[in-house]
Amino acid sequence: MMQAQIKDKAAFANVHLQLQPGDSVVAQADAMSRMSATIDMTTRMAGGFFTALARRFLGQESMFMNTFTTQTGGELVLTQPTPGDIDCVTLNGTSLYLQPGAFIACEPTVALGLGWAGLASFIGKEGLFRLKVSGEGRVWFGAYGGLVTQEINGELLVDTAHLVAYEPTLRVKMGLPGGLFSSFLGGEGLITRLQGQGRAYLQTRSIDGLAAWTNARLY
Amino acid sequence: MPAAKNSSLLDPPSFAGGVFRADLPNGRAGAEVTVGLYAVKAHTSTGADIEIPYGRCHLEQGGASGRMVFCRDQERTVTIFSEAPGFLAALTAAGGVALAGPLANIKRAQTTQRKAAGRLWLVAASAVLLLLAGGYVGLRSAAGVAARALPVSVDRKLGDAAYAALPKQGPLVTDPVVVNAVQDIVSRLAVLAPPTFTFRVAVVDSEIKNAFCLPGGQIVVFTGLLALAESPSEVAGVLAHEMAHAVLRHGIERVAQTMGVVVAFQLLIGDVAGLAALGAQLAQEGLLTSYSRDQESAADLHGLPWTNDAGFDAQALGTILLRLDKGTALVPSWLGSHPEPRQRQAAIASLSRTLTRRAPVVLPFNWGEVRAHLPRPAGVDSKTEVNQDAGVPDAGEGIQ
Numbered sequence: 001m002m003q004a005q006i007k008d009k010a011a012f013a014n015v016h017l018q019l020q021p022g023d024s025v026v027a028q029a030d031a032m033s034r035m036s037a038t039i040d041m042t043t044r045m046a047g048g049f050f051t052a053l054a055r056r057f058l059g060q061e062s063m064f065m066n067t068f069t070t071q072t073g074g075e076l077v078l079t080q081p082t083p084g085d086i087d088c089v090t091l092n093g094t095s096l097y098l099q100p101g102a103f104i105a106c107e108p109t110v111a112l113g114l115g116w117a118g119l120a121s122f123i124g125k126e127g128l129f130r131l132k133v134s135g136e137g138r139v140w141f142g143a144y145g146g147l148v149t150q151e152i153n154g155e156l157l158v159d160t161a162h163l164v165a166y167e168p169t170l171r172v173k174m175g176l177p178g179g180l181f182s183s184f185l186g187g188e189g190l191i192t193r194l195q196g197q198g199r200a201y202l203q204t205r206s207i208d209g210l211a212a213w214t215n216a217r218l219y
Numbered sequence: 220m221p222a223a224k225n226s227s228l229l230d231p232p233s234f235a236g237g238v239f240r241a242d243l244p245n246g247r248a249g250a251e252v253t254v255g256l257y258a259v260k261a262h263t264s265t266g267a268d269i270e271i272p273y274g275r276c277h278l279e280q281g282g283a284s285g286r287m288v289f290c291r292d293q294e295r296t297v298t299i300f301s302e303a304p305g306f307l308a309a310l311t312a313a314g315g316v317a318l319a320g321p322l323a324n325i326k327r328a329q330t331t332q333r334k335a336a337g338r339l340w341l342v343a344a345s346a347v348l349l350l351l352a353g354g355y356v357g358l359r360s361a362a363g364v365a366a367r368a369l370p371v372s373v374d375r376k377l378g379d380a381a382y383a384a385l386p387k388q389g390p391l392v393t394d395p396v397v398v399n400a401v402q403d404i405v406s407r408l409a410v411l412a413p414p415t416f417t418f419r420v421a422v423v424d425s426e427i428k429n430a431f432c433l434p435g436g437q438i439v440v441f442t443g444l445l446a447l448a449e450s451p452s453e454v455a456g457v458l459a460h461e462m463a464h465a466v467l468r469h470g471i472e473r474v475a476q477t478m479g480v481v482v483a484f485q486l487l488i489g490d491v492a493g494l495a496a497l498g499a500q501l502a503q504e505g506l507l508t509s510y511s512r513d514q515e516s517a518a519d520l521h522g523l524p525w526t527n528d529a530g531f532d533a534q535a536l537g538t539i540l541l542r543l544d545k546g547t548a549l550v551p552s553w554l555g556s557h558p559e560p561r562q563r564q565a566a567i568a569s570l571s572r573t574l575t576r577r578a579p580v581v582l583p584f585n586w587g588e589v590r591a592h593l594p595r596p597a598g599v600d601s602k603t604e605v606n607q608d609a610g611v612p613d614a615g616e617g618i619q
Contacts, residue, residue: 169287
């Protein structure tokens with residue numbers, strides 16, 4: 001089994017993979033930070049032209065995926081564009097939905113698909129579709145800030161910008177945390193209600209929050 | 220998600236799904252879910268077999284899709300779930316009395332959910348339509364306002380460019396009797412128009428019974444119209460109407476409106492490179508496409524006082540419009556892009572009565588002689604049909 005280690009947690013996490021002959025890993029285009037010369041990289045559209053197109057325009061993900069393979073072994077280091085933590089989930093016939101931009105890499109036994117996210121997600125600026133990973137194998141995904149795993153059995157309210165990934169067993173509803181005025185004047189905007197049983201992965205910071213903070217100081 | 224496998228009593232239906240139980244790795248696993256005679260069963264990918272008898276099964280529906288069905292035991296320590304099509308139907312068939320209550324609840328919830336989703340879609344579709352319609356109307360009116368703010372020299376440049384590019388539909392008439400007569404009528408009307416517009420006229424030998432005036436003041440009169448007109452007043456009525464389009468700047472307004480909407484669309488789809496090529500084409504097409512009903516009515520009302528004040532019979536425009544209308548298909552007025560001729564004639568007659576009559580104009584030419592000098596003299600009817608909509612066939616704008 002391919003050895004994997006997440007280093008420099010949590011602020012500048014990156015994934016170190018020791019590929020053995022015959023191993024391969026599928027990664028988001030631009031995720032590679034460095035790799036041994038013995039590793040080969042091939043770039044292809046993720047799941048056919050139309051699926052790739054849908055990933056780009058409906059799921060806000062890259063149209064392309066890189067596949068790393070090796071005949072003799074080598075090291076591959078993957079990372080993400082933003083500072084923050086990276087986590088690994090092992091799927092055993094289960095599935096996981098990832099918010100746009102969260103996916104970094106997976107083992108080739110993992111199936112990558114798109115799942116309908118709903119109009120509410122679109123209104124919440126999270127896209128009409130989201131990436132669905134399912135099957136068997138490991139998936140690496142990242143966040144801006146720290147990553148928190150939250151086991152839910154009931155209901156949890158999350159700021160939409162802090163949601164990174166969740167299991168399909170959870171119902172996701174968007175709404176306002178309070179009344180119309182208090183929600184927006186209080187700066188909370190839209191929140192996500194996660195209902196049912198399952199696991200959600202949350203980030204401790206949000207890019208939207210950083211952008212708003214920066215914008216406020218530019219003018 | 221695979222559908223149910225073929226089933227029988229010995230081989231009950233099975234579905235792709237999963238299970239939650241604390242002693243599983245990570246507390247969950249994917250599983251093949253089987254709907255048995257007395258219990259729902261799960262065989263996990265890790266090899267564990269788990270079951271919940273129907274009598275102890277609590278049913279819920281949810282998950283990200285809203286279609287996932289969960290069977291939990293009463294202590295909520297084990298949950299078997301699937302969202303495969305047919306899973307709920309299989310539970311209904313196998314669960315019998317034990318699951319009748321929970322299944323009825325789920326079906327009620329499904330109905331409510333479907334209705335709510337339908338309402339959401341309806342609201343979303345209405346919002347998108349409203350947004351598009353509002354954007355379209357707003358953009359057109361903003362473009363119109365912007366166009367009217369441009370100097371008149373822009374109209375002249377656009378009109379001249381279009382005139383140079385237009386197919387002329389026939390040779391220019393040079394007979395001084397015809398040309399001078401038309402020029403005389405134009406001059407009498409032009410002195411009543413704002414001085415910022417310089418009107419020039421060309422007479423083209425063509426069977427087309429029409430005339431048009433390009434932005435900036437270039438007028439084209441076809442001999443077909445002159446042959447049809449029984450008096451100089453009828454020609455003056457038509458020309459005043461066309462000159463009014465130029466003075467009211469309808470042409471450039473339409474170019475700006477058309478370009479505004481198309482440019483917004485191009486920007487929306489990200490085709491910036493296509494804009495330049497499109498701009499040149501639209502400038503020409505925008506000048507030649509039909510005016511709106513409002514613009515036609517406005518040109519009638521604006522041009523009529525000029526006809527009257529120059530000493531022509533203002534009602535003659537209505538007369539020639541009705542003559543042009545003969546033999547053409549009747550279209551209900553609300554369907555046409557132009558006012559219906561009889562309505563127009565009535566409006567013209569009504570407005571004419573409010574105008575102070577001037578002394579009849581004394582013209583330095585005889586209309587009968589002018590018509591006799593036409594390359595296609597009056598009375599020699601053309602084989603072509605009256606072109607109601609175009610100054611030039613297929614594209615132009617005329618008195619309609």
